[in-house]
Amino acid sequence: MSFWFLVVSRWQSILESTWEHILIVAVAVCVAVVLGVGLGVMITYWRSLAGPVLYFCQVVMTIPSLAMLGLLLPVFGIGYKTGVATLILYSLLPIVRNTYAGIEGIEPAIIEAAKGMGMREITILRRIKLPLAWPVILAGIRTAVVMIVGIAAIASYIGAGGLGEFIFRGISQWNLQLVLVGAVCVSILAVLADGLLKRVEGRTRR
Amino acid sequence: MRRLISKYGIIWLISLLFLLPLLSGCSGGQAQRAPGAIDKWVFATDHEFSVRPDGLPELLKLYGFEFDEVRIMDLGVTYGALRDGQVAAAMGFATDGRIAAFDLVNLEDDKNFFPVYNPAPVVRKEILDRYPELEEILGRIGPLLDTETMINLNAQVDVENKDPKEVARQWLLEQGLIKEEAPAPTKGKIVVGSKEFTEQLILGAITIQVLADAGFEAVDSTGLAGSEVVRKALTSGEIDVYWEYTGTAWLVHLGHDEPLTDSEECYNRVKEEDLARYNLVWLTYAPFDNTYTIMMRKADAEALGIKTISDLARVINEGRK
Amino acid sequence: MFVTCGGAAAVYFVENPGSAMAARVLTYNHLAVLTAQHVGMVVISSLLAATTALPLGILISRPRLRLLGTILENIVNIGQTIPSIAVIALSFTVLGLGFNTALFALWLYSLLPILRNTYAGIMSVPPGVREAAVGMGMRPWRILFKVELPLAFPIIMAGIRTAVVVNVGTATLATFIGAGGFGHLIVTGIMVRRLQLLLSGCILSALLAMLCDHLLGMVEEKVKASI
């Protein structure tokens, strides 16, 4: 059976899985952005925390994703939740790092000027720091998204759904076409997400 | 830097030496050998079976033999590994379509090691009370499904890539269980569920079409994740009927620790307990048993005269001497 | 330090398997085999990847092959969006079961970051520096080895480090295709819900990743000092 025949005959389940995949990634990214940016901002105020937090994120990155899924499995149980939790952890590093770098990279004179004009710290953060650091943060989000779209495929193994199911079923059935469907769809998703965020990035830069 | 270059050259050479045999090794794929000429007994299994108390370790103990090597891989890959001759024997599921398609045979579990997993339609009591004819309508299906038949149906989906619904319809027509055209629904709505793998999809499709033929409005809710999910859907009333395996119900849903290895006994005890505890009715069960199985290539098995796991144990143990 | 941690973790888990099922898997012999498999996969595939990606990256950064370079760069970028499990699965369905297939998949997957960083590293050499080298009459080979590669070295090394760390993680997936490794512990642990198995697999593979990263960091320092 050819690849295209498979795509045509199973388009419904492919679409369904793709939607699941998007959903897991989207939920994870949303949570990770809130957490990551928050954490990133926090460590610009408590400098002593910056080292440990960034190191923790670094360590997370070295843990194989399959192992991470396994570790969180007893906590969140089979399925969706473990998948999302894992993806959140993996997307934290790029987002936290870039938030930190983005804010630290702002010209001190700008913040000086804002302070000099009598702006309160919270206003400075909201009106000056975050908008200026936003392109860098967005770049971090982009890295995170591309990465976790791929990791989400592995999360199918613990029942999180998504396009990884095609890949795992492809292994089980020794079926190249099934694997291809999974791989190609994940890859397309990643490229699309990347392109989309790049455009958003371009718009904010302007 | 100059030192680095010379080092680099050496690494390059070494890796070339690695790469060449690798590439030539890759292109081969299927090992060619005469039937029965097995010099090393390699066994393929998935991760779970390799450590479960009712899995490989106890099986080996019961039959009294050892494999030379156990290779662990993803469930389902074992069939292909066996077909390509990369292993001599493998574990699988008894009704998998690939057993027929790949020219494999199930070795008979002559010491009744494996627990039984006969499927039967499970209905909520209240539905059966409302439509007592269901017992007869669905009860007809089970006895017609023996292991051979189920392997064939599975093979049509898994190997020939047919649609489960089409496979089910074809079989039902052949058996004369349904007419060409289903009548317009005159009776009530019945929601049919199933787990997500091939066999369950076929069983679900069969059920739907039989019900439709009998004038019910059969709603398709097949392909729901794993057994926990489907079972929950049944008890909560989201679905009305699905096919469950006796062994699964006994070990998972009813929470017993000791697996049962006799079909009749297992069915009766499950039926009794499920009705009492959960108000679920088990209809007539099918004779096919989707349990673990030990498989070999048909050619190898015939050449070595192996039919049962005991035969296998004997051949291996004799080969050692 | 990593080795000590890993050893301690292994010993602890072997001595306290927590259940009969875990005890069956967690023996010193078995762990040694799994470690050998995992390390073997990672080391061989990484070495192969480095030795193929470096020359290739250098090749496509030559001005005459600039077009090829841009094309290949795009292919690599798209290739990196393919999930690791898919690469393993694809090579498995084409090449069949086993260690060599895993090796091939890992090689292919670590090729990309190294190739990309080699190319990017060489392209990042300031044009003024390259022009000065050409203008002074340095021979092309000497420019490559004395100017371009030393300047690109940190970027290339970053690529290799990324590749190896990812490689350690991807190698855990090789257990699905019968190539063993720490993934065996993890998958078995997930399958039969035994935390001890799971943890031992996680900790060993994470430690291996950190160890590799650390060693490569040391190599980087050494080489940097020597050029």
Place this chain on the structure above:
Amino acid sequence: MIKLEGVTKIFPRQKVPAVKNLSMEVAEGEICVLVGPSGCGKTTTMKMINRLIEPTEGKIYVNGRDVAEVDPIKLRQNIGYVIQEIGLFPHMTIAENIATVPREKGWPEDKIQERVDVLLELVGLDPEVYRNRKPADLSGGQRQRVGVARALAADPPILLMDEPFGAVDPITRAHLQNEFLSLQKKMKKTIMFVTHDIDEAIKMGDKIAVMRAGELVQYDTPDRILSAPADDFVVALVGHNRALKRLNLVKAGDVARKDVPVAKGTCSLEEAKKLLQADNLPVIVIVDGLNRPRGVAYKEELLRRNGQAHLQEIMTPLESVADEDATLYDALSTMLNYGERYVVVMNHNKEFQGIITFGYLLELMKENGS
């Protein structure tokens, strides 16, 4: 010696030639400065000489040999090449940077090290201090010195310099220019020098080639460029104050009046008055025993005083002085700075060389201008 014959360069996918039918010759030991607005083809012209760019048409000869027939590697190794400070290899030490071409040529290591030290001394950097530093540790001016040293490493007869002093601040630049000129006095290299700064061109060049849109507009001595610009483009390029700029072309030491009254501090006022009467100078220069100027005595002051005093007692310490290498422009600006009508010129040993007065300066310009 560099000779270009009908050289044209058209870059791929471009219609307009970057360099159009250019012919010129740089004599041995001369500095030829290519000057013009950016994009006029001056850098392209220069890069064709060491074959970083191949000409579309025409021939280029270096020391009488057609460069197209010389192995580009050999060719380049015998042509020093200086570009802005960015051209230093950031990962190599200063010594390694300088040693690049000698290494390429396969010199023995001890000779290379010796050469590196000599060159570092030559460009005014202490070898002990700078040999093992990296370019990043140096200031812009120091890096530029290293750039020059590197180009001179294998003692090439020809130097190509592409805006070599472009990236440093004006004060450092003037410093580097002066040093380089005095170096060139000893080296006598044939130099092709590219800049967009007309002042630099006037200061550095023996000959200036003004280019516009790939064509040679005027190729002449700086003086002629200033006094007889070929067309409006050159006029605009040199600017409206070209008369003032011409002062840049004359060295103070070359024109300073030497036939002026000089006296020792122990000289009596009466004698000094006698010396002064012969001339209309505003001051009399007081020197010590080694002919080094110590101060001046103003004419009015001298004439007002009577008696047996010595010159020493009415001496004003020396302020308005210029080096013999300083241009008249510098001399004039010194005069203006101190509000004086004279400037005393000294050589490098601080010995008295002569004096330039404001009136004399006007006379000089009148003579040259006609």
